[in-house]
């Protein structure tokens with residue numbers, strides 16, 4: 356399946372106190388690490404920033420929010436708008452434990468679920484990670500058909516991702532749907548760093564491994 360990798364990286368990182376995309380782990384920034392992982396799973400990777408944050412200088416393709424600074428929905432919208440494939444796989448830039456096998460499993464699942472719909476069903480629009488009963492919209496695969504509703508929400512400033520997803524034809528991927536992915540890897544994949552304490556814990560975890 357042809358797919359674009361979309362890194363959502365236009366947040367203000369106010370709780371962290373410094374740009375989360377530029378936090379370093381083992382000598383590479385979160386942006387670089389996420390980019391490399393997505394590059395292995397997709398044909399093209401796009402970084403979505405709030406406005407011109409200068410990431411494209413690092414030879415990465417970057418686009419800016421079309422509706423700047425309205426939160427992650429802005430990023431999903433701008434990333435899918437810039438994609439030329441039907442599907443885009445979205446990962447936030449602050450998720451240090453997303454592994455290639457997780458992305459690959461999500462893509463296989465999307466292809467399977469998109470193909471298996473009955474003739475009477477409406478087409479699948481997104482496959483979102485669900486861990487311990489909680490959905491994680493910033494680790495998911497989105498079809499371009501979500502764009503009009505994303506745009507409508509941005510125009511009306513109804514920005515909550517969970518509410519938006521309720522209006523779409525979404526399936527939630529749980530560990531039971533992800534053959535070859537361990538419980539630990541799946542659980543860790545949706546962890547995101549919000550504050551300096553989270554970053555410290557992540558660095559300790561990498562030091563241990």
Ligand SMILES: Nc1nc2c(ncn2[C@@H]2O[C@H](COP(=O)(O)OP(=O)(O)OP(=O)(O)O)[C@@H](O)[C@H]2O)c(=O)[nH]1
Nearest residue numbers: 364365366367368369370424425426427430447448
């Ligand atoms: N493109 C884009 N990405 C965003 C925007 N807001 C948040 N993000 C990204 O979405 C992910 C989750 O962001 P949050 O942690 O909720 O918000 P944040 O602004 O980064 O951090 P805080 O200021 O501490 O809330 C991160 O990868 C952010 O970079 C936005 O307006 N545009």
